[in-house]
Amino acid sequence: MSDMDETLGNNPGSEHDMLALQIQELKAQILDYKLKNELLEKELLQLRKENGQLKRMPLFVAAVVDVLDNGEVYLRQQGNNQEYVTTVNEKLHRILKPGMKVAVNNTLSIVKTIGNIYDSRVRVMELDEQPDVTFEQVGGLKDEIEEVREAVEYPLTKPEIYERVGVEPPKGILLYGPPGTGKTLIAKAVAHQSHARFIRMSGSELVHKYIGEGAQLVRELFVLARERAPAIVFIDEIDAIGSMRTNDGTSGSAEVQRTLMQLLAEMDGFGNRGNVRIMAATNRIDMLDPALLRPGRFDRIIRVPLPDDGARLEILKIHTAKMTLAGDVDLAGIAELTGKTTGAELQAICREAGMMAVRRDAGAVERDDFLAAIKKVKREVATPDTRMYI
Numbered sequence: 001m002s003d004m005d006e007t008l009g010n011n012p013g014s015e016h017d018m019l020a021l022q023i024q025e026l027k028a029q030i031l032d033y034k035l036k037n038e039l040l041e042k043e044l045l046q047l048r049k050e051n052g053q054l055k056r057m058p059l060f061v062a063a064v065v066d067v068l069d070n071g072e073v074y075l076r077q078q079g080n081n082q083e084y085v086t087t088v089n090e091k092l093h094r095i096l097k098p099g100m101k102v103a104v105n106n107t108l109s110i111v112k113t114i115g116n117i118y119d120s121r122v123r124v125m126e127l128d129e130q131p132d133v134t135f136e137q138v139g140g141l142k143d144e145i146e147e148v149r150e151a152v153e154y155p156l157t158k159p160e161i162y163e164r165v166g167v168e169p170p171k172g173i174l175l176y177g178p179p180g181t182g183k184t185l186i187a188k189a190v191a192h193q194s195h196a197r198f199i200r201m202s203g204s205e206l207v208h209k210y211i212g213e214g215a216q217l218v219r220e221l222f223v224l225a226r227e228r229a230p231a232i233v234f235i236d237e238i239d240a241i242g243s244m245r246t247n248d249g250t251s252g253s254a255e256v257q258r259t260l261m262q263l264l265a266e267m268d269g270f271g272n273r274g275n276v277r278i279m280a281a282t283n284r285i286d287m288l289d290p291a292l293l294r295p296g297r298f299d300r301i302i303r304v305p306l307p308d309d310g311a312r313l314e315i316l317k318i319h320t321a322k323m324t325l326a327g328d329v330d331l332a333g334i335a336e337l338t339g340k341t342t343g344a345e346l347q348a349i350c351r352e353a354g355m356m357a358v359r360r361d362a363g364a365v366e367r368d369d370f371l372a373a374i375k376k377v378k379r380e381v382a383t384p385d386t387r388m389y390i
Contacts, residue, residue, distance in 0.1 A: 059103035059104060059105055059111055060077060060078070060103070060104050060105070060108075061077075061078045061101055061102075061103060061104075061114070062076060062077045062078060062101070062102055062103075062104050062108075062110075063075065063076050063078065063100070063101055063102075064096050064097065064098055064099065064102060065083065065098060067093065067096050067097065067098065068085070070087075071088055071089070071090060071093050072085050072086070072087050072088075073086055073087070073088055073093070073096055073110065075104065075108070075110075077104070078101075086104070086108055086109055086110060088109075088110050092110060095113065096113070100113060101113075101114050102114060130191055130192050130195075130198065131188035131189075131191050131192050131198075132192065133185060133188040133189045133192055134189055134193065135149075135189045135193065137185075137189070137318055138182055138185055138186060138189055139182075139307065139311055139312075139313075139314035139315030139317070139318050139343060140307045140308070140310065140311020140312075140314050140315065140343075141182060141186070141304065141307075144175075144186070144303075144304055145186065145189075147173070147300060147302050148173060148175075148186055148190060148279075148302065149193075150169070150170075151169060151170040151172075151173045151277070151299070152173060152190050152194065152232060152277045152279060153190055153193050153194045154169070155169035156194050156195075156196050156230045156232075156275070156277065157193075157194060170299035170300045171267075171268070171277070171278065171296065171297070171299055172267065172277065172278035172279065172280070172297060172298045172299060172300075173278075173279055173280075173298060173299070173300040173301070173302055174238075174279075174280045174281070174282070174285070174293070174298040174300070174301045175187075175279070175280070175281045175302050175304050176281070176282050176283070176285040176301065176302075176303060176304065177303055177304035177305055177306075178283065178305075178306060178342060179283050179342065179344070180343055180344030180345060181304045181306060181307070181342050181343055181344075182304055182343045183281035183304050184236060184281060185343070186304070187200075187234045187236075187279055187281065190234075190279065191232060191234070194230075194232060196230040196231055196277075197225075197228040197230070197231040197232070198231070198232050198234065199221065199224065199225055199228070199231060199232065199233045199234070200234045201221065201233075201234070201235055201236070202235075202237050202240070203235055203236065203237045203239065203240030203241045203242065204237060204240040204241075214241070214255060214256070214258065214259035214262075215259050215261075215262035217259075218259060218262045218263050218266055219262060221266075222266040222276070225276045226276060229275040229276055230275045230276075231275070231276050232276075232277045232278075232279060233276060233277070234278075234279045234280070234281075235278070235279070235280040235281075236280075236281050237281070237282060237283075238280040238281065238282050238288070238292075239282045239283070239284045239285075239287050239288060241256055241259050241260050241263065242260055242263070242280075242282075242287075242288045242289055243256075243287045243288065243289065244287060244289045244290075245257050245260070245289055260289065260292070263292075264291055264292065264297065267296075267297040268296045268297045278298075285301070306340060306341070306342060307341075307342070307346075309335055309336060309339075312335040312338055313332055315343050315346045315347070316331045316335055316338075316346055316350065317331060319346065319347050319350040319351075320365075323350065323365055324363065324364040324365065325364055325365050326364040326365060326366040326367065328366060328367045329365065329366065329367050329370065330367065334349075334374070337371075337374055338374060341377075341378070345377055345378075348373075348377045349370065349373045349374055349377050350370075350373075351373075352372075352373035352376055352377060353365050353369040353370045353372070353373040354369075356369040356372055357369050
């Protein structure tokens with residue numbers, strides 16, 4: 001037996017004490033690690049809570065001004081125009097582009113990217129459903145309709161023809177003429193036939209109280225049109241914002257002029273309009289600013305006149321197609337009696353004639369109903385002054 005074995009054999013209690021001491025030390029270490037683990041778990045829970053608070057709504061919206069090196073991004077916060085530089089991870093840095101909108105938290109860190117945000121007034125201008133009006137429902141105006149289709153519809157539906165010939169189609173058209181001659185009706189037919197996104201607005205919708213609000217709506221309108229391209233922008237009653245610029249010293253007039261200048265820049269500025277066609281309609285072309293009427297903005301200015309005898313007959317046939325007419329009704333004779341009337345007045349005459357037949361509980365509309373309707377409509381609606389449209 002060796003000396004060590006003799007020593008251990010002689011001191012069994014000493015070995016037991018050493019093992020017990022080691023066990024106590026291990027238990028103390030386990031307890032210490034448990035305490036540290038609890039502290040780390042509490043710290044982790046706090047960090048997760050803070051992380052959730054940083055990501056939770058509401059978030060601020062900012063626009064990317066520029067994407068810098070080293071993962072830095074130059075942002076401008078919406079509303080207060082505060083500018084700052086923040087850092088993002090490599091994955092987000094690769095997809096960010098100038099002009100993109102992002103959501104930032106209270107620490108001004110980018111949480112996520114978002115699409116363009118439009119004013120609710122701009123979103124409702126986009127027609128979800130195309131109008132059911134076709135060119136067959138527009139009486140007369142054959143030449144005017146063909147010019148409109150060449151400028152608006154064909155470039156969107158048959159672009160290869162223009163490429164083959166090597167000609168650039170007109171960028172925009174302006175329809176002008178007396179009220180009720182069919183300007184808006186033509187625009188509805190274009191929206192139906194072209195299969196493009198149709199964005200309609202009235203000029204008065206761009207006139208606002210606060211400085212810069214109308215110009216901002218114009219910018220957002222054209223951004224929306226470019227995103228939805230091919231698209232058609234139709235501005236009805238454009239004279240509300242396109243009137244000739246004067247210096248009367250009022251803030252309201254200055255704001256309208258700012259909106260007009262933004263519209264001029266969007267129609268033919270340095271920015272690329274893309275595959276966006278512009279249509280506009282007005283009753284007062286004599287009031288429009290010359291800068292709006294020049295080629296490059298409105299390449300075609302089309303006069304929509306009062307219907308002649310043949311056009312009035314076509315319009316009467318369209319509006320009486322579903323009516324039950326008596327044998328004594330001569331639409332050609334009625335067309336001769338309705339000289340200097342607009343398409344809207346002819347529609348009103350047909351409607352009034354039908355209502356008179358309904359009042360009598362008759363089975364069909366008679367000639368006398370049309371004669372009475374002509375007297376009623378012509379008496380209520382004064383003959384329009386067409387001198388400004390010549």
